[in-house]
Amino acid sequence: MRVFKFGGASVKDANSIKNVVRVLKHEGFSDVLIIISAMGKMTNAFENIVDSYIKExxxxxxxIEYVREFHRTIIVDLFKNNKENMLFDLEKLLGQLSGFFISNKNNDYNxxxxxxxxxxxxxxTAIVSCYLNEIGISNKWIDVREFVKTDxxxxxxxxxxxETALKISEINASELIITQGFLGANSNGITTTLGREGSDYSAAIFAYCLDAESVTIWKDVEGVLNSDPRSFENSILLEQISYNEAIEMAFYGASVIHPKTLKPLENKKIPLFVRSFYNLSKKGTIVKSGLNLFPEVPCFILKKQQILIAISAQDFSFMVEHNLSDIFKILHNYKLKVNLIQNSALSFSVCVEDKFNNFxxxxxxxxxxxxVNYVENVSLYTVRHATENAIKLVEGKGKILLKQVSKGTVQLVMQ
Incomplete structure (x- = not known):
């Protein structure tokens, strides 16, 4: 069994879905399980629905109409024989969504x-599965919420x-399977999500439970790059990375691989490939145990919309263990993700992101x-395998608010 994951960019319109077919025909699709994300920027569109529903x-x-028309356009462009059936299925799913609006009594945003x-x-996934069946690629659509069980x-x-491993073991691994990323369900069958960009993690969960041969994440870039080309010029393809290096990069915020994805794969020594769905002749990046970073070049990771906080005791006492314990407890309670910490005798500085809007x-x-003093909307740059030139490159991007240097890694909070 191989596990393929296709993100939103790979299914953003009818031509992109046809390109997924090209990938499957090139790679082979027997004994394959496919994880598919929401199309294009639809997660953002559904987040707009969440906000407008809560705000009444x-x-x-x-x-809702924007989401409907986006998917209707793809269906009309894509299908020949099953167009009406798929349009009906779209309305049925949107009808379920409307039913939630009417029946919901829970005010919790999350x-x-x-x-x-x-x-x-x-x-x-309903659209892709139906289209594959229409063109003669037989597949089975499954609801991931019946298999990935969460709190x-x-x-x-x-x-x-x-419980998840037990459920997934029931899957017939000899047929092409289509399922969703990002989602799970709790013990009561209520939908949960695994965190933003969690479809990579979904792929790792299935691979782990199925003892898969490999996982391939198909992207619109050649593989894992040493920097985001939207923020840095002359990005370099990393041909091979060890699990440990990839985990470090994900921890610091590299967006190509979801942070939770790597550990399940490492535990069972399942190789991860990151490849381009445009250029199938390229091997991309392989993440595997025992491999050093190649080529060994500085790696730049940028996290935007951070908050830098400086905390000190009101009586000017030292910031020691009981203070830090108290602060971390409060950080945990409000689900603020800590990306950098720095401590001195009288002050404790922390760089956080506020994805749950609890700041x-x-x-x-x-x-x-x-x-407390704080600065919002700062950027956190992390340089792995840092060189003097690499550090100077980042330092030239703005005003340095905080700099931290450890062995081979430099972090800078910039304004």
Whole structure:
């Protein structure tokens, strides 16, 4: 069994879906399980639906109609024989979404988010599966929520590995399987999500439970690059990376591989390939145990929309263990992701991201006992395998607010 993952860019329109077929015909599709994300920027579109629903905004109807027309256009462009059936299935899924709006009594944002946003994956996989069947590539569509079982930590659910492995073991691995990334379900069958960009993680979960031969993430770039070409010129393809190096890069925020993806693969020594769905002759990047970084060049990782916080005790006492324990507890309570820490005698600095929009609540709690200064909307640059020239390149991108150097790795918070 091989596991393929196709992200939103690979299924963004009818021609892109036809290109997925080209990939499958080139690579072979027997004993393959395919994970597919929401189409194009549809996750963003469904997030707009979430916001308008919660705010009871008049934009709700407009946002739903945008999603409907986006998918209708793809269906009309793509299908010859099954067009009407697929349009009916689209309306059926959107009807389920409308049913949630009517029946929901839960006001928790994270719960509501998970019940709405996952329709992007359900619609995309239904379209791709139906199209493959229409052109003679027989496949089975499965609902990932019946297989990936999680807790109820909405928007960042934790996998129940024992139950998930048992469910996935029931899959007939000899046929082509189409399923969704990003989604799971709790013990009550309620939809959960694995975190933004969690489809890579979904691929790793299935690979681990099926003892897969490999995982391939198909992208619109040649493989894993040493930098994001949107932020750095002359990006270099990394031909091979060890699991440890890839985990380090993911930890620091490299966006090509989801942070949770790598450990399940490493545990079973399943190689991960990152390849271009445009240029199938290219081998891309392989992530595998025992491989050094090749070529060994500086790697640049950029995380935007960060918050730099400087915290000190109100009585000017030293920032020692009990202070730090207290601060980390508050950070945990408000789900702020810590990406850098630096401590001195009187101050504790931390660079965080606020993906759950809890920063103001965190600030109210923290300022009860601490003096706090903060700067919002800063950028965190991390340079792995840093050289003097690489550091100078980053330092030229703005005002340095904080710099931290450890063996081979330099981090800079910039404004």
């Amino acid at each position: 905004s008049d934009d709700l109807t407009v946002n 719960f509501i988010y998970d019940q709405i946003v996952g329709y992007g994956e359900l619609i995309s 109820s930590n909405y928007r960042d659910a934790h996998v129940n590995w024992e 103001k609540l965190f600030l109210n709690d923290l300022t009860v006992n601490y003096s």
